[in-house]
Amino acid sequence: xxxxxxxxxxxxxxxxxxxxxxxxxxxxxxxxxxxxxxxxxxxxxxxxxxxxxxxxxxxxxxxxxxxxxxxxxxxxxxxxxxxxxxxxxxxxxxxxxxxxxxxxxxxxxxxxxxxxxxxxxxxxxxxxxxxxxxxxxxxxxxxxxxxxxxxxxxxxxxxxxxxxxxxxxxxxxxxxxxxxxxxxxxxxxxxxxxxxxxxxxxxxxxxxxxxxxxxxxxxxxxxxxxxxxxxxxxxxxxxxxxxxxxxxxxxxxxxxxxxxxxxxxxxxxxxxxxxxxxxxxxxxxxxxxxxxxxxxxxxxxxxxxxxxxxxxxxxxxxxxxxxxxxxxxxxxxxxxxxxxxxxxxxxxxxxxxxxxxxxxxxxxxxxxxxxxxxxxxxxxxxxxxxxxxxxxxxxxxxxxxxxxxxxxxxxxxxxxxxxxxxxxxxxxxxxxxxxxxxxxxxxxxxxxxxxxxxxxxxxxxxxxxxxxxxxxxxxxxxxxxxxxxxxxxxxxxxxxxxxxxxxxxxxxxxxxxxxxxxxxxxxxxxxxxxxxxxxxxxxxxxxxxxxxxxxxxxxxxxxxxxxxxxxxxxxxxxxxxxxxxxxxxxxxxxxxxxxxxxxxxxxxxxxxxxxxxxxxxxxxxxxxxxxxxxxxxxxxxxxxxxxxxxxxxxxxxxxxxxxxxxxxxxxxxxxxxxxxxxxxxxxxxxxxxxxxxxxxxxxxxxxxxxxxxxxxxxxxxxxxxxxxxxxxxxxxxxxxxxxxx
Numbered sequence: 001x002x003x004x005x006x007x008x009x010x011x012x013x014x015x016x017x018x019x020x021x022x023x024x025x026x027x028x029x030x031x032x033x034x035x036x037x038x039x040x041x042x043x044x045x046x047x048x049x050x051x052x053x054x055x056x057x058x059x060x061x062x063x064x065x066x067x068x069x070x071x072x073x074x075x076x077x078x079x080x081x082x083x084x085x086x087x088x089x090x091x092x093x094x095x096x097x098x099x100x101x102x103x104x105x106x107x108x109x110x111x112x113x114x115x116x117x118x119x120x121x122x123x124x125x126x127x128x129x130x131x132x133x134x135x136x137x138x139x140x141x142x143x144x145x146x147x148x149x150x151x152x153x154x155x156x157x158x159x160x161x162x163x164x165x166x167x168x169x170x171x172x173x174x175x176x177x178x179x180x181x182x183x184x185x186x187x188x189x190x191x192x193x194x195x196x197x198x199x200x201x202x203x204x205x206x207x208x209x210x211x212x213x214x215x216x217x218x219x220x221x222x223x224x225x226x227x228x229x230x231x232x233x234x235x236x237x238x239x240x241x242x243x244x245x246x247x248x249x250x251x252x253x254x255x256x257x258x259x260x261x262x263x264x265x266x267x268x269x270x271x272x273x274x275x276x277x278x279x280x281x282x283x284x285x286x287x288x289x290x291x292x293x294x295x296x297x298x299x300x301x302x303x304x305x306x307x308x309x310x311x312x313x314x315x316x317x318x319x320x321x322x323x324x325x326x327x328x329x330x331x332x333x334x335x336x337x338x339x340x341x342x343x344x345x346x347x348x349x350x351x352x353x354x355x356x357x358x359x360x361x362x363x364x365x366x367x368x369x370x371x372x373x374x375x376x377x378x379x380x381x382x383x384x385x386x387x388x389x390x391x392x393x394x395x396x397x398x399x400x401x402x403x404x405x406x407x408x409x410x411x412x413x414x415x416x417x418x419x420x421x422x423x424x425x426x427x428x429x430x431x432x433x434x435x436x437x438x439x440x441x442x443x444x445x446x447x448x449x450x451x452x453x454x455x456x457x458x459x460x461x462x463x464x465x466x467x468x469x470x471x472x473x474x475x476x477x478x479x480x481x482x483x484x485x486x487x488x489x490x491x492x493x494x495x496x497x498x499x500x501x502x503x504x505x506x507x508x509x510x511x512x513x514x515x516x517x518x519x520x521x522x523x524x525x526x527x528x529x530x531x532x533x534x535x536x537x538x539x540x541x542x543x544x545x546x547x548x549x550x551x552x553x554x555x556x557x558x559x560x561x562x563x564x565x566x567x568x569x570x571x572x573x574x575x576x577x578x579x580x581x582x583x584x585x586x587x588x589x590x591x592x593x594x595x596x597x598x599x600x601x602x603x604x605x606x607x608x609x610x611x612x613x614x615x616x617x618x619x620x621x622x623x624x625x626x627x628x629x630x631x632x633x634x635x636x637x638x639x640x641x642x643x644x645x646x647x648x649x650x651x652x653x654x655x656x657x658x659x660x661x662x663x664x665x666x667x668x669x670x671x672x673x674x675x676x677x678x679x680x681x682x683x684x685x686x687x688x689x690x691x692x693x694x695x696x697x698x699x700x701x702x703x704x705x706x707x708x709x710x711x712x713x714x715x716x717x718x719x720x721x722x723x724x725x726x727x728x729x730x731x732x733x734x735x736x737x738x739x740x741x
Contacts, residue, residue: 058082061107062183069111069188071138071176078140079179108144110136111152113172113190118160119197119238119270128152131190137177147174155187165194197269203232203262205247206279213675215666216257219279227280238269246278252324253280282324289330290316293363295338302349302372303589305545305567312560313338315359333361344592349374377402377431378441381413381470384421389413389446394431401539401573402429406510410469418446419472427465428537428573428582446470456527458484458496458515462506462577463532471510471532479533493519498531505576506533537573540581544568546612548591549620555602555627555654566591568614586614601628601653601688627652630686632693634661636668639676639698644668651686658684661695673697 058072062081065071075082116131132149139145156171173187208224230247243264248255255278262276292314299307319330340356349372357363376395382388390409394402402425422445429442460483463476482501488494495517501508508531515529550562572583593609602625632649645664649657665675676696 059183065107066183066185067187069113069186070107070109071186072107073142074138074140074177076140078138078177080181081183106142108136108138108142110134110138110144110176111172111174111186111188113188115191115193117193117195117270119195131172131192135174151175151178155185160192160194163194165196168192168194195270197238198235199238199267199269199271200233200235200273201242201244201261201265201267202273202275203244203246204275204277205230206277207253208256208279208281210284211256211281213678215669216279219257219277221277224279236267238267241266248278248280252283252326254283255279256281282322285321285323287319287321287328288316289319290314291333291359291361291363293338293359294365295357296365296367297341297354297370298368299343299351299370300372301344301565301567302346302374303567303569303587304543305565305589307344307565307592308563309341310561310563311338311341312558313359314558315361335359339597343370344590346372374431375440379425380441380443381409381418381446382443384445384447389418396431400431402431406469413446413470414472416448418448418470420467420470420475421445421447423466425466428584429465430571444470456486456488456494456514456518456529458486458498458529458531460499460501460531460533463509463534465534468509468534471530473528473530476532493517501531501533502536505536505579507536508532509534535578536576538576540572540574540583542570542572542583544586544614544616546589546591546616547618548607548610549618550594550607550623551620552596552623553625555599555625562594564591564594566612566616568612568616570614588613596623596625599625601630602626603628627654627686628688630655630688631690632657632659632686633690634659634680634693634695636661636664636695636697638673639696644697649686653686653688655686656684657686665695665697668697673699 058081062072071081073082074080111132112134113131114133116127128149132152135147135149135152136144137147152172152174154170155173159168160170168191170190170192171187172190173185175181176184176186204221205227206219206221206224207227208219212219212223214223232244232247234242234244236242241264244262246255246258246263258278259276261274262278268274292312295311295313297309297311299309301307313336315333315336317331317333319328321328336359338357338359341354343351343353351370351372354368354370374396376393379392379394380388381390381392390413392407392409396402423442425442425444459473460479461471461473461476462479463471467475482499484496484499486494486496496515498508498511498516511531512529514527515531518527518529544567546566546568548564548566550564552560552562554560566589568586568589570583570586572581574581589612591610591612594607596604596606598604604623604625607621607623630651630653632651634647634649636644636646638644647659647661647664649659651657659680661678661680665678669675674697676698678695680693680695
C-alpha cells in the first residue's frame with residue numbers, strides 16, 4: 001500500500017486507511033502523527049500513524065496499576081503523568097491488513113508493602129517503617145529515586161475502627177513525587193495484625209555445670225541443660241519497666257552470665273514473647289585429704305647412745321565439692337616415699353641400712369630399731385719361737401671387759417705345763433671394734449716350766465688381769481699372810497676351808513683341786529696347792545651426751561626433725577681390793593654427716609660430720625629446701641604446627657603463677673581461629689625445670705562461592721519475520737495484561 005508524504009516528507013497512511021483506524025476514545029492506547037509532543041484534546045480523533053511511531057494514551061494503564069503499587073512514566077517536570085507513550089515499529093514489519101499492534105510499556109513498581117503489627121490500644125500510632133519494604137519516586141527522566149517511608153500513610157483504615165486483636169486489611173499509599181492528585185496516588189494493600197499492648201517475658205536458666213571453653217558472648221542454650229522447673233514467666237503492659245530477682249545464687253549455683261533483659265527492662269507492647277537466658281555454673285569448693293605417717297628410726301650405737309630420726313611423710317589427694325549437686329570428685333592419691341636412710345658408720349661394727357618405704361593408705365606409724373653388731377676378738381697362744389699353740393675366740397659388745405675366766409683350752413694348756421711369759425692383752429682390756437673385716441688379734445706367749453715340789457701348803461696368789469687366763473704360782477703375788485699350812489697324818493684325808501677372800505675384795509679365779517681337799521701320802525714330795533684370786537671390780541662408765549637437732553623445712557612447709565646423739569664415754573673400774581677407781585681416757589665421738597633427701601627442683605645443704613669430746617655442748621641446725629628457678633613455655637600452635645606466639649613464665653619450683661591465656665585466645669578467635677586443645681593445667685604451680693604447655697588453634701578458612709554474574713536485562717527489539725505475526729504479539733500482550741489482575 002502506497003503511503004502519502006507530508007510537506008515534511010513524512011510518510012503517512014492515506015486518508016481512506018486512516019478512516020478505518022479506531023478513535024482515541026475507542027482504544028486505551030493512542031497512535032499519533034506527532035513526533036515530539038502528544039496532545040489529544042478530542043477523544044473522537046482517529047488514531048494516527050506517522051513514521052512507524054505509535055503513541056499510546058497512559059491514563060487507562062495508570063488507573064489499572066497504581067492500586068497495586070505501580071506507575072507509568074511521568075512527564076518532563078516529574079510532577080505529573082505523561083499522557084502518552086511512543087512505541088517504534090519499523091514499517092517493513094507492518095501488517096497493513098491487520099492493524100493489531102501490541103506495544104511494550106515501561107512501568108515502575110514503586111511501592112511494596114508488608115504485614116505489620118499495631119497495638120489495639122494505640123492503633124493510630126503506626127510506624128510506617130514497619131509496613132514498607134520499598135517506596136520510590138520518579139525523576140524527570142523516569143529513573144527511580146528512594147523516598148522516605150514517612151511519606152506513606154494509611155489510605156483506608158475502615159476495618160480498623162473499633163478493631164479488637166486480630167488480622168485486618170488496610171491500604172497504604174503515597175503521592176508520587178508529592179503531587180497530590182488521584183492519578184498520582186500510588187497504593188498497595190497490606191495485612192495488619194492488631195495486638196494487645198502487652199508482652200510476656202520468659203527467663204530460662206541454663207545449667208552449664210562448669211565454666212565453658214568459649215567466650216561469654218557466644219553462649220547458646222544448647223551449651224547446657226535448661227532447668228525447665230525454674231523458668232520464670234511474667235507479663236506486663238507496654239512501656240512498663242520490670243525488675244526480676246534472678247534465681248540460682250541461693251540454690252548452689254553461681255550466675256556465670258545473663259542477658260540483661262532477664263534481670264530488668266521494659267515491656268514492649270504488642271511484641272511476641274521475649275526469651276532471655278541466664279547461664280549458671282555450679283558452686284565449687286576445693287577440698288583436700290591427706291594420709292600422714294611417721295617412721296621413727298632408732299640407731300642403737302655400740303657405745304649405748306641412740307640416734308633417732310623421725311621421718312614424716314604424707315600422701316594427698318585433691319578434690320572439689322559440687323555444692324549444687326552435693327557431690328565430691330577426687331583426684332588420684334599423690335605418691336610419696338619415706339626416703340632410705342644410711343646407718344652412721346661405726347668402725348668394726350656391721351649394721352643394716354633402712355630401705356625406702358612407699359606410703360599407701362594402709363601405711364601406719366612405725367618404729368625401727370637398728371642394732372650394731374661388734375666383730376670378734378682372737379687370742380693366739382704362741383710359744384717363744386712364734387709357733388701357734390692354740391687360739392681362742394672371744395666375742396661380746398663393745399666396751400665389755402675381755403673375759404679371763406678359765407676355759408677348756410686354758411686348762412688344757414696349764415695341764416700341759418705352760419705358763420704365760422708375755423701377754424699383749426692389756427689389763428682391763430675391753431672389746432673394741434676396729435675397721436676392717438679381720439678380727440682384732442692379741443698374742444699371748446707361753447712356755448713350759450718345771451714345777452717345784454712343796455709340802456701341803458695352800459698359797460693365795462693375787463693374779464693381775466694381764467696374766468690371765470693361764471695361771472701359775474709365778475703369775476702373781478703370793479699373799480703371804482693368807483698362806484695355809486695343813487698338818488695331816490699318813491693317809492689322812494683333809495678338807496680345807498678357804499680363806500674368806502671375798503670380804504677382802506677378791507674373787508676366785510681358779511683353785512687347785514688339792515687346795516680344798518685331798519689325801520697326804522707320806523714320803524711323797526711336799527704338796528703345794530694354789531688358789532688364784534683376782535680383784536673384784538665394779539665396771540664404771542661416764543657418759544657425756546651431745547645432741548644435734550636438725551630442723552628440716554620441706555617444700556610443702558611441713559617440718560621434719562632429725563635428732564643425732566653422740567655419747568662420749570670414759571670407761572673404768574672400781575677395784576674393791578685397792579678401794580680406788582681406775583679410769584681410761586675419754587673417747588672421741590662423731591655426729592655423723594646428714595644428707596637430706598634430694599627433691600627434684602630444690603636445693604638444700606648437707607650438715608657435715610662433727611667430732612665431739614667431753615667438753616662439747618648441744619647444738620641445732622636448720623635445713624630449708626630452696627626452690628630452683630623454673631620456667632613455663634606456653635605455645636600457641638596452629639593446625640600446621642606453626643607457632644603463632646609464645647609466652648615464657650619464670651618463677652620458682654612450687655610457686656603459683658598468674659597467667660590466663662583467655663585474652664590471647666580471644667584475640668586469635670577475632671582473627672578467625674577456634675580453640676582446639678588447651679593443655680595449660682588448672683593447677684597453676686611451677687614444676688621442676690622447664691615445662692611446655694601447648695594451646696592448639698585451628699584457622700577457619702572462608703569458602704568463597706562462585707560469583708553469580710550480574711545479568712543485565714536488556715530489552716531487545718525483536719525483528720519479526722513475515723511468518724511471525726499476530727499470534728506471537730497477542731501472546732505477549734495476554735501475559736502483560738494478566739500481570740495486573
